[in-house]
Amino acid sequence: MAILHEGAIPVRPRARAATLLFALIVTLIVAPAARAEVEHPRQQWLRDSTAGLFLHWGMFTAPRHLDCAAWERDVTEGGWTADYWVDEARKLGASYIVLATFHSRLGYARPWPSEIPGSCATKRDLLGELVTAGKAKDVRIILYMTDDPQWHNEQGVETLDSAAYSAYKGRQVDLTTRAGFGMYSYDLFFEVMEKYQDLAGFWIDNDNDYWEQNKLYEQIREKRPSWLLSNNNEDTPIMDTVSNEQKTGMTPAYDYPQAAWTPMPRLVEADYKLPTTGDWWYDGGNHPVDVRLSTGRYITNAGSSMKSLMAETPMVNGRFPPQQEAFNAFMSTWVPPIKESLQGTEGGGYMYGGMRPGFWNDGAHGVITVSRDGAKVQYVHVVTRPSTDMVRLRDNGYRVTRVSDLRTGEQMRFSQSGGHLSILGITRWDQYDTVFKVETADRQHFYDQSTLKATASSSREGHPATALVDGSFQDYWDSDAQLPVSVTLDLGRARKASYLAVNQREWSPTYARETFGRPEDSARIKDYRVYVSDDGKRWGAPVRAGALPSARGVQAIDLGEQHARYIKLEVLNTWAGPQAPRFVRQLQIDEIQVAHGYPLSPATPVPLEAERQQRSGAARLAPCAACSGGAQVTGLGGGSRNAITYREVTVAAAGDHRLQIDHTTAAATSLSVSVNGAAPIKAAVIGDNAAVPADTALSVPLRAGANTITVFSDAAKGPGVDRIAVAPLPPTSYVPKTTMTVDPSGLQWAGPGQQSLKVSATLRLDVEDALDQVELAPAVPAGWTVEGGPATAATMRLGQTLEGTWTLTSPPGQDVASADIPIRASFQVLGRPNTVTRQLRVRLRPADRVFMREAEDSRNQLGSAGITNCGPCSGGQKVRNLGGGPDAYVLFENVTVDTARQYTLYIDFTVNGERSYFVTVNGEPPIEVKVSGVGNNTPYTTSVPITLRAGANTIKVHNDTATAPDLDRLSLG
CATH class of the missing domain: 2.60.120.260 (Galactose-binding domain-like)
Structure with missing residues (x-):
């Protein structure tokens, strides 16, 4: 497992120019073959599954062992059996086990007898026993392989034996380097392929240049064509599966797919810990399992065709701590009654059809799973129940014929009209997932896509507007980074149009979170307008104008009763902001369908309809x-x-x-x-x-x-x-989700004397709950003054923003004292007062520095690098994912000095191992700065002389070919 799990990003830059060249050649020459890996017959067993069990278990499982033989002895004497793991996996509804023993933090142990020296290897064939036991009970085994040698002496002993491996190879090889470790682990891949034909594949924790340069994956494909390959946090074309590792912070907390960034039909795993606290491996504690969170993840992942790869922490003897065993036992009885809704189904609301998932009425939230027969049978999973006795969701045009409670078989009353299905009179709620089986006759009132034509004001080459109506979710339209942008649909002749069903490409997360390793945000439609025309020239006023939520799955835009030949959807902006350079101004849409009516089943009315009063x-x-x-x-x-x-x-x-x-x-x-x-x-x-x-x-x-x-x-x-x-009413603790950005952000270093600081802030409402009496303003400490009044709005709706700018001035006649200045938004929701706050921290710059700025400061450009939390770092954050390509950098602009001369540039950083920065000043040739350290949470400082001109300068910190250290801040002495 990667060490800083939550900082991982979707595509890790390659570490060498040769690798970049090789990847480019592969893309240009064998693109069709690479795309073919997205769907392949060998994947079918995994597509049919719901979950896997991830086991981190090795020499350093508590109590840690520093001797391989002693660890193996305690494993055997403790009663380890492969059948126990397989049986526990089956309780979870897991179809496979990923065994992570050859792990950088667990001693690089190999649970099989090996003829290749270099790290711990057992005499007992633990892996072989597990493969055999799994095969007998239809549970496949996948072996974890690490690319990372950096933790070779973390426990104070050397776990990699370079001398033994060098003797074996007949040449000098340093296993503690990435190249040497790549050679060693490359040999292990082939040993495993020879020994274990019934293994199901490899789960690979990021790439090693040696593997790629020697075409390891291509050779695995040739030697073991039925095996799966999974890569952690990367979307590598030759791989079968993309694994998304330990994402948190969503609303609701269990909705793991909000963190996904890979569109169907790519096989995607959600890889997360079941124990709420503690390490990925057993650390000696009986940590609790949050049943609500874990079952919610299990269900919502299935609702997006994602596989739940659940990590448990076996002890040395293989058994799980009591609270994990208890959760497994619970799942063994909780899942079977709803098994048909989870296994052999796909996520609904996406390319496989189905009603709309997400937030529903009265606080309800859930997902849809669909049968593979054209979504004739759908399952409505109510994970968060509404505060009332009904569930009301968008029907996406499916005519419903019957609704029943899957757990009890009870037939439910329902009503369907206006594009919504309402399931009525619900009295039995499951604590974690109430599942309704919805049987449908067909999907009604949509024009055949083949009868429509689409054009756009802008399209990226290879992704034309025709992809919007081609009926294929494999092809998509790309706006070519143009906003505003418009799409025009030609119905062929004047026809009735009631609503648009829009499936945007699911290639970005649906909410902003900087601690993914970089700021990410949704590349989905925010503000839009819709026009209609008979001739495609005269459009008149828009028939709709509003905002779509930043949400996954199909989105509907109701048009009222229109009769026209042409419909134009104008997208004014998207949810992604400048803090998300990969997604800002990017728009991709899979399909837009046009409906000319709504399914109607009025026999059972929805309560409190106006026409019945x-x-x-x-x-x-x-x-x-x-x-x-x-x-x-x-x-x-x-x-x-x-x-x-x-x-x-x-x-x-x-x-x-x-x-x-x-x-x-x-x-x-x-x-x-x-x-x-x-x-x-x-x-x-x-x-x-x-x-x-x-x-x-x-x-x-x-x-x-x-x-x-x-x-x-x-x-x-x-x-x-x-x-x-x-x-x-919602709980008093409820605060509608907003996004507040402050510029400059975070910790600000001020010079001596009285200082003035220009500050701006933007508040955005991210949900459909209205805010009233909104006020946005800083609250300065005593002695400070504010120039500029509060920004106010009588009301705010979905997607709307409120902006303010102020000049803050410190007390006169003295240096700036340490100050934490809240930028506060106050508002009312349903008559109740609420606030959200971002802190602007100001500190006096040290006397021996003439300039100081945090790497995460909003005045810097980050490229594809990103921000992550770092408690020991200055300001509590740092920039990581630097280097490995020309787009992963930090550019410090407006580095202002009074005098042109040489200065000492101090670089505060964290690193594990040996790496290099390159520092480019004002576009001059870069200066290499080599650093080393132990532990990504330990700040270090290095320095390099640079020459600056009087006034504003630029300093770029980068490494275009190899991974660079994480960057905390820069300062000038």
Whole structure:
């Protein structure tokens, strides 16, 4: 396993120019063959599986052994058996085991008798026994192989025997170098292939140049064509599987696929620890397993066709600590009743069809799995249950014929209209995953893709707009980094159009997180506009304008009842910002489908539809295909005489509740709500199409039992009302997800005397919950002054931003004291106050420095390098993934000095082993700076003389051919 798991990035730069050249040649000459590895018959068993069991177990498993023979003795005397591991894997529903014993942090032990000296090898054939036991019970075994020699003496003893291997090879080989270790491990691959024909493949923890230069993978393919190859955190074409390692921080926490960056049909693993705390290997502790988190990951991964590679920590005798055994036992009874929804299925809402996964009604969240027969059978996995007794989700055009609870067999009431399936009257909820089996007749109301034509204002070569309607998710349209950009769909003649179903390419994470090893964000549509035209020339005003969520899976854009030949989707921007250079301004879309209607099953109405309530005055029924039940109530303007009255709004307990009103309007207006005859509560509502529902939520007091709610509008023309929904208020701890960026960010070093600092901040709302009374401003310490008032907004909706800029000035007549200055956004959600804060830290620069700046500072350009946390580092962060290619660098701009002369450049860094930086000043020839160290969390300092000119300079820290150390900060003496 890579050492800094959470800092790993999708594609690790190659370490040598020769490797870059080789990769380019392979891409140009054998691209079709490389692409063919994405889908291959040898992968079918893994595609049919749900999970694997990852076992880190070796010489340094607690209690660690420094002698290989002593470790093997204790393994055997402790009662190790291969059958135990295989049986525990089967309890988890795992189809395979990955054994990580030849691991850099576990003593490079080999659990098989080896004729190749160089590191620990057992006399007992533990690997062979495991392969045999697995074969007998249909559990395949994959062997982990590391590329990394850097931890060879971590425990104070040398675990790699260069002398013995040199004698074996008849030449001098240093196993502690990457080249020497690459040669040694290369030999081991071939030894394993000869000895264990029933092995299922190799799980490879990143690449070694020696392997690539000697075409190791190609030889494995030739020698063992049925074996799988998996590569950690890389998407290498020759590999079968991409493994995404230990991603955390998502919302909900279990939704691991939000961290994925590889589109289907690529085989993808989610590789994560089951123990909540502790190491990847047994460290002596009986660490807990978070059942909620672990089952949620298991289900949501299946909902994205990802395999759950669950890491457990066997002890020296092979047994798992008690809490892990208990979790395995739980899974052995929890999974079987829903097995048909997990094995032999695919994730729904993507290339295999299916309804839309993600966030649903009233706080619900879940995923879809689909059968492989055209999604005629779908499984709705409600991982987070709603706060009400119904689940309402986008149906993606599938006509539903029957819904049942998969665990109990109970047939469920349901309703379908306006593009949504509502499963009603749910009284039994599984604690971790309530699964509904949804049987469908067909997918309705979509035009055949072959009858459509697509053009775009910009396309990257090889990815034309025609890919949008070719019916294939293997091909996609690329905007060629142009924004705004538009796509025009030609229906062939004037036709009815109700909505667009958009499948964007799933090649980026769906949320920003800098601790992945670099800032990453979603390359998905944010703000958009849709136009229609009969002739493709005159477009008029947009029929829709809004924002799509940063979410995986199919997204629908309702159009109202349009009749036109041409539909133009204009994308104004995407969610990715400049902190994500790989994704910013990039847009890729697999398919856009056009629907001309919605499946309708009105026999069981959705509760609280407006058309079924009492109407007064001018309030009248009106058709609305996109509304629940296919109708709405209009004519509500002019005050309370024109109203809808709901007389049986029932809740179990008295108190404040969340009232959601689904309404339609082409322009901003207002609604008023009176509860049980009390004074009305007025709410502003927005919309952009009088035939497409939007929603507004507010807090209302309700009494236990039945309540009467009257809805009207004091505006001259009020909105139409589709339905209302009542649910408990979210917990007081709930804060809608936002992204706040501050420039400059992090720790700032100030010179002597009074200082002024220009600061800007941007708040973005990332979810569909509205914010009210928003204010964004710094809160400076006593004695500081602020020039510039707070930025404010009456309300914020999905994707909207609020920006402010201020000048902060320290107290006069003294040096800057240490100050932590919060940049704070305050707002209300459903009448409750909330805040989010980012800290701007200011410190006095040391007297012997004339310049100092953190590597992670927002004023620097990072290229494809990225930021990760580092507790001992200055500012608590550093830049990692430097080097290995020309795009992985840190560029310090505006390094300002008063005098042109030579300075000492101090470089604060962390490194494990020996590596080099190259420092380029003002574009002059680079200077190599060689450094060494032990441990990626131990900061070191080195220095190099550089010559600067008076005024602004640039300093670039890079290594275009090999991996560079992590960078903490630069300073000038």
